[in-house]
Amino acid sequence: MSKILRSNPLARNSRRAFPSGVAQRRLVSTAYKLPPSYNEPNLHYRTASPEREKLVTALSKLREQLPISVPTVKNGKEIASKDEQHTLMPSEIATQFAKYSPATKQDVEAAIAAALEAKQSWAETSFHDRAAIFLRAADLVSNKYRYELMAATMLGQGKNAWQAEIDAAAELADFYRFNVGFAEEIYTRQPTLHAQGQAGKTDWRPLEGFVYAVSPFNFTAIGGNLISGPALMGNVVLWKPSPGNIYSSYLVHKILLEAGLPPGVIQLVNGDAEMITDVVYEHREFAALNFTGSSDVFRELYARAGEGVRTKKYRDYPRMVAETSGKNFHIVHNTADIPNAVKHTIRASFEYAGQKCSACSRIYIPESRAEEFWKEMKDSLSPVKVGAPEDFSSFTGPVINDKAFKKITTAIDSANKDSQLEKIVGGTYDGSKGLFIEPTIYSAKTLDHPLFDQELFGPVLVAYVYPDAEYDALLEKIDTQGGGLALTGAIFASDQKVIRKTEDRLRYAAGNFYTNCKTTGAVIGQQSFGGARGSGTNDKAGSAGMLMRFVAPRTLKEEYHKLEDVLYPHNY
Structure with missing residues (x-):
């Protein structure tokens, strides 16, 4: 390959021809499938088992750091928290669990601007390169960060070992792996019928603006899914997690960055939900809401988006995607x-x-x-x-x-x-x-x-x-x-x-x-x-249907012959 690079000026200069960060496969000429998805095996944490010992160690280590200071993340860079707000351990209300700095209105506006700045480069990154990031993240979740994520979920959200295992370890890794498979399924949906002398194809474009993801306290994995699905399809995301799982959400974001996600693609903001939502809903490029939470809250968000559509505030009709309450x-x-x-x-x-x-x-x-x-x-x-x-x-x-x-x-x-x-x-x-x-x-x-x-x-x-x-x-x-x-x-x-x-x-x-x-x-x-x-839009988390809500398909047609005449045959 080194000889090709030295002898081929086009290959040698190819990196300069595209925006920084865009993955171009100049020297690969093959179509290939990604590895099949699979469910992360569950560990059982029985007495004296290796996994229990590792989890106990992670819990003890986290205990020593309480109250843990959650840094503010701006474009992938961590800034020390001013510890202006805090959360309590639900199992031990005399103990502060996490401290953090809430975002200001200017912080939210800057995060949206930074996400939109990163959008073109990320959208033009090949699907296989985007997929590789989330597959690496799945491996980090199920191995390097497994017990750290579980400890955060147990102490911060009050889950026992089994509930933390099936959430923060298994389901989070499953979302990353299966979303890659669902995305591949979507991208392979192409026309199979072509008239002679012409061909068609579908361009599964990301949405044109940004996605606003709002996640609840009760599942670490839900936040990971709400952001990963849209991002995998080439979108940029502003993510507002619940204060109830602020530390585990920070870890999820940290893992994605370590896996290779460009810093601007997913912007994590903490703080006042009403203020953050106000900024989002005033922005022309608001393209979709990906929400899990209360049905009543979603109704308000849905109605508010509809009012913005009525007044032509947004360029597009924002997609409303939600999984909400149940009885x-x-x-x-x-x-x-x-x-x-x-x-x-x-x-x-x-x-x-x-x-x-x-x-x-x-x-x-x-x-x-x-x-x-x-x-x-x-x-x-x-x-x-x-x-x-x-x-x-x-x-x-x-x-x-x-x-x-x-x-x-x-x-x-x-x-x-x-x-x-x-x-x-x-x-x-x-x-x-x-x-x-x-x-x-x-x-x-x-x-x-x-x-x-x-x-x-x-x-x-x-x-x-x-x-x-x-x-x-x-x-x-x-x-x-x-x-x-x-x-x-x-x-x-x-x-x-x-x-x-x-x-x-x-x-x-x-x-x-x-x-x-x-x-x-x-x-x-x-x-x-x-x-x-009243339980949501039923787009089915854990399916290709959910990812379809975050693409804007474009149909293309190409003809290889010339039109010989303006008149129709019956005109003669």
Whole structure:
């Protein structure tokens, strides 16, 4: 190759002919496929296992640094934080977890400008070179930074070891690997039919402006996905993570830069969400919102974008992409395996203190099996421990912050006094040291109780015991309940006709529907995730459909023959 470079002036000077940072493959003349995607294997963290020892070491190291100062990142350069704001450990509220400097309006404007400056070079970088960055990032997540990410997620977000493993280690790596595969699938979608003497192709262009990504506290991996999908397709991104996972989000950004992401492509900004959003929504180049969070917040953001479209504020119609709230259900049929249904319900309702948009928060139990169900539920819950994430015997931990704690406990206090509810288990909490709420179940005497529509985002489950003969009518009610949300749902039954009937009757009641399986735990590449109605735009995270929202396809046609005449044949 060195001889070619010396003897070929075009090759020797090729770097000068293109903008700095654009990857040009002058000496490669082949088409090749990227490696197949795969799910990151889960480690189990059993007593005395090597992975537990490494995780304990990472937790101890992070503990020694608390409160950890999260630097401000400007165009890839870290600037020491002034530590003006802080977050608390949800399992230990007397301990500050992270300190950071909130961005100013000028910081946000500068970040957008820097992203747009980096846009052309990044968009012109070959897909395979962009993909290589995210594949390297996946390797960094699953190896070098695995335990550091998990420690940040456990102490900062209150997850236990298993929940941190499936989130910050496995799912984050999965998003990076599978998004590369989905992007490759999109780029290979080309016309297959060509008339003689002509050919067509599709140019999968990135959006013309910038993407605004807003991520929640509860999953480290969600932030990584909200930014990686658009960036992989050649877009630039302004990223606003939740204060609740500010340190783990910083680590995600750091990993991408270490993997080779050009500094300007993803701009990380922390601080006041309303101010940051104001700056974004006033910018002509606002091209898309990629959002995970509350349905009510998204409605406001959607309406505001619509107003900007009405007044011709933006060059394009901004894409609105969102996965939002859920009031998810389990239906237990009288043919169900009750012990199995109970175990899945405990996992779905109470893992990570119910702080998953997919968490089960309403359940319907047949009268003929109710006594068996409640006995099995109490027996199975008896060894479930609520405690600090660093205690490996804890099944579930705290809720994220004082605001969430007050919202959930206020609802519990009200429910404990409600004559229309029977407390089955729980109904207690303790916020003196950490924000701990016991797994709580109420059985409602009426199917119209407000708890069937209210999303609490905590470890509270409401049940209704229905007459077996009213199963069909129950399905109609389930379809209209849930506060207008339609994210996840599950049927537990062994009667195949009942399973299919339930799937059909509840076709629009959930974007992810499960049979004899809990409503939580969708795996990238196996179950793409997202709901409709009030639960989001249903673009399906973990699919090519999500990435399609961040491209602006251009159709091209080329003819190889000349047009010999203006007139049509019938004109003669």
